[in-house]
Amino acid sequence: ELKVEQNPLFLSMQEGKNYTIYCNYSTTSDRLYWYRQDPGKSLESLFVLLSNGAVKQEGRLMASLDTKARLSTLHITAAVHDLSATYFCAVQVWETSGSRLTFGEGTQLTVNP
Amino acid sequence: DGGITQSPKYLFRKEGQNVTLSCEQNLNHDAMYWYRQDPGQGLRLIYYSQIVNDFQKGDIAEGYSVSREKKESFPLTVTSAQKNPTAFYLCASSRTVNYGYTFGSGTRLTVV
Numbered sequence: 001e002l003k004v005e006q007n008p009l010f011l012s013m014q015e016g017k018n019y020t021i022y023c024n025y026s027t028t029s030d031r032l033y034w035y036r037q038d039p040g041k042s043l044e045s046l047f048v049l050l051s052n053g054a055v056k057q058e059g060r061l062m063a064s065l066d067t068k069a070r071l072s073t074l075h076i077t078a079a080v081h082d083l084s085a086t087y088f089c090a091v092q093v094w095e096t097s098g099s100r101l102t103f104g105e106g107t108q109l110t111v112n113p
Numbered sequence: 114d115g116g117i118t119q120s121p122k123y124l125f126r127k128e129g130q131n132v133t134l135s136c137e138q139n140l141n142h143d144a145m146y147w148y149r150q151d152p153g154q155g156l157r158l159i160y161y162s163q164i165v166n167d168f169q170k171g172d173i174a175e176g177y178s179v180s181r182e183k184k185e186s187f188p189l190t191v192t193s194a195q196k197n198p199t200a201f202y203l204c205a206s207s208r209t210v211n212y213g214y215t216f217g218s219g220t221r222l223t224v225v
Contacts, residue, residue: 033213035213041218041219042217042218043156043203043216044216045215048213097169098161098163099144100158100171101158101214102158103148103157104155105154106153
């Protein structure tokens with residue numbers, strides 16, 4: 001059974017600081033996705049990582065993928081309050097019936113002034 | 114504009130009742146998915162469908178049923194056999210295996 005583990009699950013940080021969220025997974029995959037969810041809302045796609053060594057950046061967020069270590073990171077640079085949300089990683093696996101995403105538990109980020 | 118529409122946004126179910134959640138997409142996506150989210154938790158897969166007239170059980174299919182008679186539509190029925198249905202339900206679709214999912218806005222189901 002595929003396990004996707006994120007840490008930390010809760011993160012409180014000050015504006016202007018840097019931090020990294022980690023996503024570990026237990027099976028071979030070279031497809032990993034990051035999503036953002038605001039309270040009571042749906043999921044918004046942030047990054048799609050499609051190969052080992054992939055790095056994507058958008059604003060203050062940067063995501064990377066190491067398929068050999070089965071690890072993805074989401075790095076936050078100089079955090080601002082607007083980044084407060086829950087962040088999910090999701091790993092894509094293929095089965096005989098097709099592909100599916102398995103999600104981590106989410107990291108609830110709070111950025112304080 | 115293309116998108117994925119879930120309805121209703123809020124739904125209340127009485128004990129012993131079946132209810133159906135609607136999910137429609139006009140993105141021409143082949144695959145569709147249903148996830149359940151409980152407060153403070155991640156998403157768990159209920160059912161998914163890669164093509165019309167075919168669907169597969171996910172990790173928590175018990176107490177739920179689906180149909181896929183049209184490419185655009187993937188309704189989820191929460192049956193009376195689902196003992197704890199109160200949750201946030203998210204429908205998603207995807208184009209091919211190298212693309213992530215597009216999510217609907219969700220349906221919040223509450224048992225009263």
